Amino acid sequence: MTSGINANGQRFLLDMKRMQQRGDRAQAQISSTKRLVTASDDPVQLGTMLELKAQLAKSVQGRANLGRFQSEVDTAETSLQQAITYLDKAVTLGSQGASSAAPVDRAALALQVKGLLSQMVGVANTRVEGRYIFSGGMDQKAAYSVNLSSPNGVDATSQFIPGRVVQDPAGNALPTGLTADTVFNASGSDGVFKALNDLRLALESDSATDTQAATVALSSASTYLNQQLAHYGNLQTQIASATAAANKSELAWKTALSGIEDTDMASAAVEVTQNKTAREAAYAAESSRPRTSLFDYLK
Structure with a gap:
């Protein structure tokens, strides 16, 4: 019986941690204005982003050389x-x-x-x-x-x-x-x-x-x-x-590049709000569980 309750509690805490991470990521995207802050944010688009940046840097340097020649x-x-x-x-x-x-x-x-x-x-x-x-x-x-x-x-x-x-x-x-x-x-x-x-x-x-x-x-x-x-x-x-x-x-x-790495501010703001609401609802639901919930064992 105790093992089952611990498993439910651990699952709840893990879910809360994931929700917190998603909320933190959305907040970081708003603060930095960048959707791709780390490689793990979107591994699929990372390669495209790096290729575009390389092409852009090469062109900017070439244009600078061209300017001197001009x-x-x-x-x-x-x-x-x-x-x-x-x-x-x-x-x-x-x-x-x-x-x-x-x-x-x-x-x-x-x-x-x-x-x-x-x-x-x-x-x-x-x-x-x-x-x-x-x-x-x-x-x-x-x-x-x-x-x-x-x-x-x-x-x-x-x-x-x-x-x-x-x-x-x-x-x-x-x-x-x-x-x-x-x-x-x-x-x-x-x-x-x-x-x-x-x-x-x-x-x-x-x-x-x-x-x-x-x-x-x-x-x-x-x-x-x-x-x-x-x-x-x-x-x-x-x-x-x-x-x-x-x-x-x-x-x-x-x-x-802007489409890949820049933050969609409206979507990120909605994500932060929805995430906060979902976490508060989850905590409220967890607190109303029967006395045999994980919270009873934490007292």
């Missing part, structure tokens, strides 16, 4: 636009120097072109966050230095190797930034530096004919530089598209 691309695009204005100004100076209608101070014009050549080298050596963005894989070294005794008016101060590959948040590789030898085509017939230096030399020699020829070459160099500028315009479009896609994916993952 800063370089935007600066490169702005710098090349400035370089084109330098060439336009040089064409204007060349047109003045090629004129024979009136006396021309070509020596003074040559000094201005020399200044433009120096400014163009400054564009080639543009830096973002300590990196020379036109130096490719050797981005800790400037690309060029002025050397007026060189046929192109400059010397390369860095080896030009491809720059680092940047992936978008989805893992797709984006085109790399261009290196300075490609952008300014230093050794080409329509190279930016050679065209500027040829104009400087023609003006210094006080030759209207040579100045006219150098000015024509400058127009060709300007066309070439505009083609390189288009590369960065395309890159900006790709970066914007990749960023928009990442933002869309991250929003979907965050929404899915």
Whole structure:
């Protein structure tokens, strides 16, 4: 007889403990705003939650990397636009120097072109966050230095190797930034530096004919530089598209995560109230049991 009563009492206490645990869990979910506080709260959804968090973290990091690359691309695009204005100004100076209608101070014009050549080298050596963005894989070294005794008016101060590959948040590789030898085509017939230096030399020699020829070459160099500028315009479009896609994916993952781990406040509040009511009713029922209940043995 005693054994049966003890079994009933123990079962009652165990039921109360379970009810208390459910109530405590619901209260913890309300306090933390998270439905999944421990792995045991929902083992089935745990794996999905961890996978979503991993995807989200990877995308956020990829978007951060993409943001740094975008800063370089935007600066490169702005710098090349400035370089084109330098060439336009040089064409204007060349047109003045090629004129024979009136006396021309070509020596003074040559000094201005020399200044433009120096400014163009400054564009080639543009830096973002300590990196020379036109130096490719050797981005800790400037690309060029002025050397007026060189046929192109400059010397390369860095080896030009491809720059680092940047992936978008989805893992797709984006085109790399261009290196300075490609952008300014230093050794080409329509190279930016050679065209500027040829104009400087023609003006210094006080030759209207040579100045006219150098000015024509400058127009060709300007066309070439505009083609390189288009590369960065395309890159900006790709970066914007990749960023928009990442933002869309991250929003979907965050929404899915919220559905899995966030507390349904209304349901949790009902659970707490119902659990408390059920425990109070159970205690009341237990206290009204016959004297042969477990409570008699506890007196």
